[in-house]
Amino acid sequence: MTAPASPAKVRGETILAVDDLVKHFPITRGVLLQRQVGAVRAVDGVSFALHRGETLGIVGESGCGKSTLARLLMRLETPTSGRATLEGRDLLSASGGELRRLRRNMQMVMQDPYTSLNPRMTVGDIIGEPFDIHPDAAPKGSKRGRVQELLDVVGLNPEHVNRYPHQFSGGQRQRIGIARALALRPEVIVCDEPVSALDVSIQAQVINLLEQLQDEFGLSYVFIAHDLSVVRHISDRVAVMYLGRIVEIGTEEEIYERATHPYTQALLSAVPVPDPDARDDAGIIRLTGDVPSPADPPSGCHFRTRCWKAEDICAREDPPTVPRPADPHPSACHFAALRDPPGGV
């Protein structure tokens, strides 16, 4: 593997820009003559920018739309509306050859290492498939060599090309998935819960591998996870999602030390600290109730039904995700404020 980014590619410039992305899944009735009776608002107006060489963490609970967001970016789903550009090129309207070229630049590592690899293909075939699809990515005859190189890069034995996925453990399978995503030398990798299916001691190995590959190849990551500790560990910037929207976005420090959105604060306080001496049970914000259905989200602020700060305005007005007086990073709360004591988690 050779030098990642050419000198013209400046670290820190925007590589992926997402603007007001919306995905509504229609709820239909009837078999042949379907009529729409509603919509699940999985992603409901998401905007962010990913800078070259950084990791943007996206956290949220199940059903917040983070995985749908990943599928939209990877064009596995067609967005209802919105825009997204990858290095200035329109990602969402591309098709045919243009889409295939874009895909070379953006790949995904999936959550489940057991279902993301075809059980009837050897590891060599799985990692080599990108070269079959894009014959120009590897000169003729070099495919096998490239596959073995990739296996080595992700810490697997290059001799194992002829093995089948079920002969590997979960962590090793995830490495195979990472090798496949790396094959076309993309600049952006979307990681959708890449370690949540793995055992604790294996998680750390895969996280370290991802960080190392980022340094080596100048990758930019969109790192989607529900585990706040993992996200803090790997991310430069973090976006918090709730019911299809980004409610707060900022640097890792802004989110974890100076969160101003009540949901972020509650989420952070609920993370169990693996140290009985450092636990602060009194500081835990107990949210009541469950996340409302994305098919029927509350009016105004989506979080207001579980929020202890909610007032009339929250039901009437949808708070924009903009910088707030309490702290200059964007937060979608009418009453955005630091926690008391400041920064206390």
Add this chain to the structure above:
Amino acid sequence: MTESVVRPTPASPTPPGGHLLEVRDLHVEFRTGEGVAKVINGVSYHLDPGETLAVLGESGSGKSVTAQAIMGILDTPPAVIRSGQIRYRGRDLLTLPEEQRRQVRGKEIAIIFQDALSALNPVFPVGWQIGETLRHRDGMSRADARRRTVELMDLVRIPGAAGRLGDHPHQFSGGMRQRVMIAMALALNPKVLIADEPTTALDVTVQAQIMDLLADLRRDLDMAMILITHDLGVVAGVADRIAVMYAGRIVEHADVRALYRAPAHPYTKGLLASIPRLDVRGRELSTIRGLPPNLMRIPTGCPFHPRCPYARQVCVDVVPDDLVLADGRTSACHFAQEVHDDRAR
């Protein structure tokens, strides 16, 4: 990270009348077409009234199999209990006839699982499912069972319990389904509650609610609890003692605070070091190298030696005994004291 405080120890003397529940030198094998997997290799632990014991381990460590053996719900075959005792109030459950065993199950010892959705029958209303246990096992009348069901659902804090008796499992959220399962487990007033990964499938904010609920119920109903989990964070909040399992053995057994302050087994130490922490920043994750062992070919000597940074020749040759340290904890490591004191560096 100061010195450990001497607290009630895991090796505490047997109280008069014996422990409430005691597992003694349990050995379980799984016999499959591929060979014999030694899943449990000499596990001993005990539980006294009113306490919470956490059994911590990764997948394949045998933590859930032990619980299934206690409940008598192991699938035999392929599982075979080679030797050992499971004593409840002095009686060995393994030698009891099935009829008496059934009396213990549910009434004395109850279990809740990780996946509430598949543990509940989708075609029956939850009220009926909770009530069924009461009618069949307690011989209650329909009206009494109904009253008691509402009581139980209130107890596990399901809002509007009386109105939800007729709802089916899919109409409940993940957290609420978990509560329904807890209510079912509590129906016959068990003295011991085994919670097998009770919050793994849940979101962080809901996780906190369920752990609170379990801790409160344990105290209010004066039960003893075995909490089986892989999550070091969850354990730190509720457990009194921790038994850490690896390759079918308890490798370390200690008071919860002592264990987190200064683990005395290299595996525990590695596990604690490999999880990213929300409250500790900017640290490269250290990893435990290698993979958990193949249970059909467990390494000689100490099963952890191929992955252990402390390993020496003796670890390859000799299976370590459970060493009892000064504070009463046990560690199955030849160099337990060294590992324990190593924290000073």
Add this chain to the structure above:
Amino acid sequence: MSDFETVAATEDQAARRGVSGEPGTPDRVGVPQRPRSLAGDAWRDLRHKPVFWISLVLVVLVAAMAAVPSLFTANDPRDCLLSRQHAAASGGAVFGYDFQGCDTYARAVYGARASLLVGALSALLTGAVALVVGMVAGYFGRWVDAVLSRVIDIVLGIPLLLAAIVLLKRVSTSSDTVRLFAVIFVLAVLGWTTAARVVRSSVITAKEQDYVAAARMLGAGNGRIMWRHILPNALAPAIVVLTIALGSFIAAEATLSFLGIGLKAPTISWGIEIDAGRVHMRESATPLVVPSAFLALTVLAFIMLGDAIRDAFDPKLR
């Protein structure tokens, strides 16, 4: 926890990227280290099943009988002498002679060819139709699926024998080969639906798998995804259904011939033999019982084989 890091630091440098390159590291909990595929697993499973071996031996025997009947009997099934009518067993004719004075055993042996040919070719044709229809319906979904599924429902609603009678009545030719293919064609046209449903549902399952999404994200087209990723994962259940169908096609041929609308003499098939034997059942039951037993055993063998293979290929049962 600084201590562990320092201790582990050198280890980490050495094996920074990890794990599996190390010699001696077990590859997976519970699995020996040699290449294995799903088919390999299935084979290991099947090897220990008596049902599999019994049915396989029977199928191989019948296939050999169909291919080289002279291996099994020295007598000519068409060498019939009325003087031997219902004669007892003698000289190779182990089951004696039928009404026409033909060797009952030899006729049953020679009947295997037509019966098996009908079964195998119908199953193949059925498989081809089912794969195409099931694949297209399952993969493209939406209105394509809606239309094809309704077609399947309609064909499934047609009673097989009734429709076969209506269709075959129109075949007035006396050519053996044409009749044979007419029967095959009619059975396939009416019998592909179950297999198509199975293919459709396994395609739908395979289509939702992450590895299909992964291939799509790499830029793979529909053809590649269907051929490389979906077909191999949808094939096993289809093969099993077809093995079972093969047995029932042989039975259906016998039924049609018995009813006098399938194959016709001088073709020899089990159906025809059973029909002929039935007429003179009172005088001698053997000419009826022998071909019936051949038929029953063959159908049973194929169904058992299909069943065993299905169990072996189902990862959920392992």
